[in-house]
Amino acid sequence: MTTDASAISAAAPSPNASGGPARSLRRSFRFGDAMLGLVCRGSAAIIALMLGALVLVLLTSAMPAIKQFGLGFLVSSEWRVNELERPLKDAAGQVVMEDGEIVMETIKPAFGALPVIYGTAMSSLIALAIAVPLSFGAALFLVRVAPTLRIAGPLSFLIEFLAAIPSLAYGIWGLFVLAPFLQSHVGPAIKATLENVPGLRWMFYESVTIAGTVVERPIPITGRDMLCGSLVLAIMILPIVTSVSRDVLKAVPRTQIEGTLALGATWWQSCVAMLRYGRSGLFGAVMLGLARAAGETMAITMVIGNNNQINPSPFAPAQTMASLLANEFAEASEGLHQASLLYVALVLLVMSLLFNVIARRLVVGKASPAGH
Amino acid sequence: MPASMTHPHSHPQPGSDSRSDARPEARPEVAVRAPSALPRGGPASAYPIIDAIKRGETPTPRIHDSVRAEPVILAVNNFQLWYGQSKALHGITMPVAKGKVTALIGPSGCGKSTLLRSVNRLNDLIEGVRVEGSIDLNGNSVYARGVDVIDLRKRLGMVFQKPNPFPMSIFENVVYALRISGERNKKALADACEKALRQAALWDEVKDRLKASAMGLSGGQQQRLCIARAIVSEPEVLLLDEPCSALDPIATLRIEELIHEISSRYTVLIVTHNMQQAARVSDYTAFMYLGRLVEYGRTADLFQVPQLRETEDYVTGRFG
Known part of the structure; x- marks a missing residue:
């Protein structure tokens, strides 16, 4: 020890004491640091630029539709791709004749996003209603039970593996396995059970106007409908919601759990306390799931039936924003149709961004309650 | 040396x-x-x-006669505990006096917290824990077969090292134990809340904001809230696991005064690494070392006329 101390004091005399000129503290230029700084800044800028460019391209190409429909686009349920010629009717509903010929009127193409906004929202919400309880249950199992059984690792891996399966695989499974099963077993069973329950008739019958009269007809159960789409979505968002909730629950301090148990809480009551402690993070997990469900394209296109109409029945085919784009974009001619599709894409982008921003703020910003 | x-x-x-x-x-x-x-x-x-x-031996602990003269609320009898392969408690035998404050002192890793957490079976949560021997709470065996751990824990209160208020209102924190037992009567809950908060010397500071989040309280207030939460169902023994280790000196002083006040109503078993604190708040002190009880007696005796030199040098800070 003694020798070390003397060596240090001898080797590090102060510059001024030794009589030499004081060393400058001015920062010298380091090439490597400068390059790395440049590369990092550039990479970060590219991400922002890409998002900006995406929004810009969508905005400019959707501009014709934005100009024509404005925000009314969001609440209109018309979706008429081609010009329509039909007999002109007068106020009494009679076909107008002139010189013995039927007078025709031309109806311009019109576009409105309400059915797809409805389809997206409804399918996502049903998917969440199914997936969230399952995810929270699975997350609680992974955090509270699995470690004692030594299966937390393999299970976590499986759940993350589920998230990596391409959505097309889910779509094919939904189309060839789930939809036929729903059509042959689940749909008829539900219909037989609930058909005659007062107030649930809307689930199985729809009213249509045929030749001026309103007719009620049964909705054919095809298996490719809102229910099937929502189920496939639920399965697809299960992994992400589970793994984020698992991380949130894992972050609940041990003292919180022990605190409840020490007061005589049952296993279930302490789990409720855990969920309550992580509630903002769990809400973030749900929002992430919602964003994923709303943006999901391939699988939902295959199973939702692709009918651009609002029908409250879960057995009616529907359409989401993403499935509409997948279905029509390749065939859309330039002009208003394409612009309208891009307008839909813009709406979807803005919605997803909002979901993500909210989710991020909740998960990252307030993972634990204030004061900790 | x-x-x-x-x-x-x-x-x-x-x-x-x-x-x-x-x-x-x-x-x-x-x-x-x-x-x-x-x-x-x-x-x-x-x-x-x-x-x-x-060397791994378990010498007979020096238990003063003054301890044996007291009525016993908690009887630890040849209690042993293993974490997996490693043994954390080696045949602890100690009676805890009813209505008194008993402090467990000893260097880190001596098993004092483990012993405390064995009383309300919180160690059950840790994987690989195995116990032998017995602990009796008012004559009821804690580790007997068929013991309802939930009921057992309802008879005990516990306060942890770091304040751990739940993320809900002050009121809901205090009445949590009653809520999970199914108490719905608003009047009963409000009365119990006020009583517990008064006993925890927190009522005057929070009575106007019972609906506010408990997370907004200061550290010392949070810990007093945790004490209120632990005593709301009038536990037979209050277990305090280094309750002041995360607090500043002034908050520590208030908690110590509080322990002194509630000791007239409750039996308190407190783990502390602070010997001055043990000397200030407790009636009896047990000195533990590497999972063994070394000496156990009246606090005044243990600190002023200990029977063992080990104890004397530990409490005076010459070793440990």
């Missing part, structure tokens, strides 16, 4: 020999073995009991 402490028998302190004579069955045995336990030929230790413990 000073050269004068070459052998226990040559220790200059005059009282040491007479004290060891008081319980001859414990000391001569270890004193004789001491020289053989010096592999490097260094000086003999002045702490034969500590040395024996370090």
